[in-house]
Amino acid sequence: xxxxxxxxxxxxxxxxxxxxxxxxxxxxxxxxxxxxxxxxxxxxxxxxxxxxxxxxxxxxxxxxxxxxxxxxxxxxxxxxxxxxxxxxxxxxxxxxxxxxxxxxxxxxxxxxxxxxxxxxxxxxxxxxxxxxxxxxxxxxxxxxxxxxxxxxxxxxxxxxxxxxxxxxxxxxxxxxxxxxxxxxxxxxxxxxxxxxxxxxxxxxxxxxxxx
Numbered sequence: 167x168x169x170x171x172x173x174x175x176x177x178x179x180x181x182x183x184x185x186x187x188x189x190x191x192x193x194x195x196x197x198x199x200x201x202x203x204x205x206x207x208x209x210x211x212x213x214x215x216x217x218x219x220x221x222x223x224x225x226x227x228x229x230x231x232x233x234x235x236x237x238x239x240x241x242x243x244x245x246x247x248x249x250x251x252x253x254x255x256x257x258x259x260x261x262x263x264x265x266x267x268x269x270x271x272x273x274x275x276x277x278x279x280x281x282x283x284x285x286x287x288x289x290x291x292x293x294x295x296x297x298x299x300x301x302x303x304x305x306x307x308x309x310x311x312x313x314x315x316x317x318x319x320x321x322x323x324x325x326x327x328x329x330x331x332x333x334x335x336x337x338x339x340x341x342x343x344x345x346x347x348x349x350x351x352x353x354x355x356x357x358x359x360x361x362x363x364x365x366x367x368x369x370x371x372x373x374x375x376x377x
Contacts, residue, residue, distance in 0.1 A: 187222070187223035188220065188221065188222045188223065189220070189221045190218070190219070190220050191218070191221070191376055191377070192216070192218050192376065193215075193216065193217045193218075193219070193231075193374060193375065193376045194214075194215070194216045194374065194375050194377075195214070195215045195372060195373065195374035195375075196212070196213070196214050196215075196372070196373055196374075197215075197370060197371065197372040197373075198212050198369075198370065198371045198372075199211065199212070199368060199370055200213035200215070200233055200234075200235065201357055201368060201370055203309065203329050204329065204340070204341075204342020204343070204344070204358065204361075205342070205359065205361070206364075206368070207233070207235045207236070207237070207244070208234065208235055208236045209236045210368070211236060213233050213234050213235075214233070214234060215231065215232065215233035215234075216231070216232055217229060217230060217232070218231075224251075225252050225253040226249075226250075226251050227249065227251070227252065227264075228248065228250075229247075229248055230245070230246065230247050230248075231245075231246045231248075232244065232245050232246070235270070237276075238273070240272050240273055241270060241273050242270070242271070242272035242273070243270075243271070243272065244268065244269070245268075245269045245270075245271060246266060246267065246268055246269070247266070247267045247269070248264055248265065248266035248267070249264060249265060250262060250263055250264020250265065250282075251263055252264075258287060258288075259285060259286065259287045260285070260286040261283070261284070261285055261286075262282075262283065262284045262286075262293075263281075263282070263283040263284075264281070264282055264283075265279065265280070265281050265282075265298075266279065266280050267279045268280075274301075275301045275302050276301060277300070277301045278297060278299060278302070279297070279299045280296060280298060280309075281295070282295040282296070289315040289316050289317075290312075290313075291312070291313045291314075291315075292310075292311070292312050292313075293310070293311045293312075294308065294309070294310055294311075295308070295309040296308050296309075297309075305334060306334050307332060308331075308332045309329060309330070309331050309332070310329065310332070311327065311328065311329035311330075312327065312328055312329075313325060313327035314326045314327070320349075321349055322347060322348065322349050323347065323348045323349075324345070324346075324347050324348075325344075325345065325346045325347075325355075326344075326345050327343075327344050327345075328342065328344070329341065329342050330342075340359060340360065340361050341359065341360050342358065342359035342360070343357070343358055343359070344356060344357035345357075346370070351373055351374050351375060351376075352373050353370075353372045353373075354369070354370070354371050354372075355369070355372075356369055356370070
């Protein structure tokens with residue numbers, strides 16, 4: 167899940183003091199299975215996605231991202247909207263903080279939002295997301311994640327990652343683990359989770375373009 171509509175782009179333009187240095191970038195992706203945080207969003211079927219991102223020289227960014235989903239006959243698609251601020255400290259440590267809204271226009275009572283933050287150094291990154299609002303529940307959760315990216319020879323890359331949901335309503339947790347190898351815009355990965363009945367290892371093949 168990733169995300170800009172025109173209103174957010176307008177806010178970004180107002181916020182930036184160096185519009186001439188701003189960057190607007192689009193992306194399109196296809197995958198055999200839209201898996202988010204270890205859980206399939208398409209009932210193990212293919213997905214097509216696309217997004218638009220605005221980044222200012224100051225570190226402010228905003229974006230939108232959309233993909234088909236399948237939670238039932240009326241789910242249709244997911245639309246994400248986000249904005250945040252990122253940069254780098256002296257010494258090379260990067261940071262990112264922001265807000266994201268997950269919308270399901272065809273599925274009433276399913277929208278939710280999070281605030282998030284992450285730190286990175288070298289290939290290592292750690293992050294935390296906190297649910298601030300949800301139409302379908304009063305319960306909140308905290309999601310923790312960690313990842314490591316390693317550049318290999320001949321434009322190959324290796325990514326290892328893990329994440330964990332911590333629900334405050336009943337103390338329950340759901341963890342997931344994955345690894346992927348990429349070359350250019352193509353990637354192949356394996357992912358699994360520890361949720362009973364949904365803990366099979368899934369193979370994910372994806373291809374994406376930016377423009």
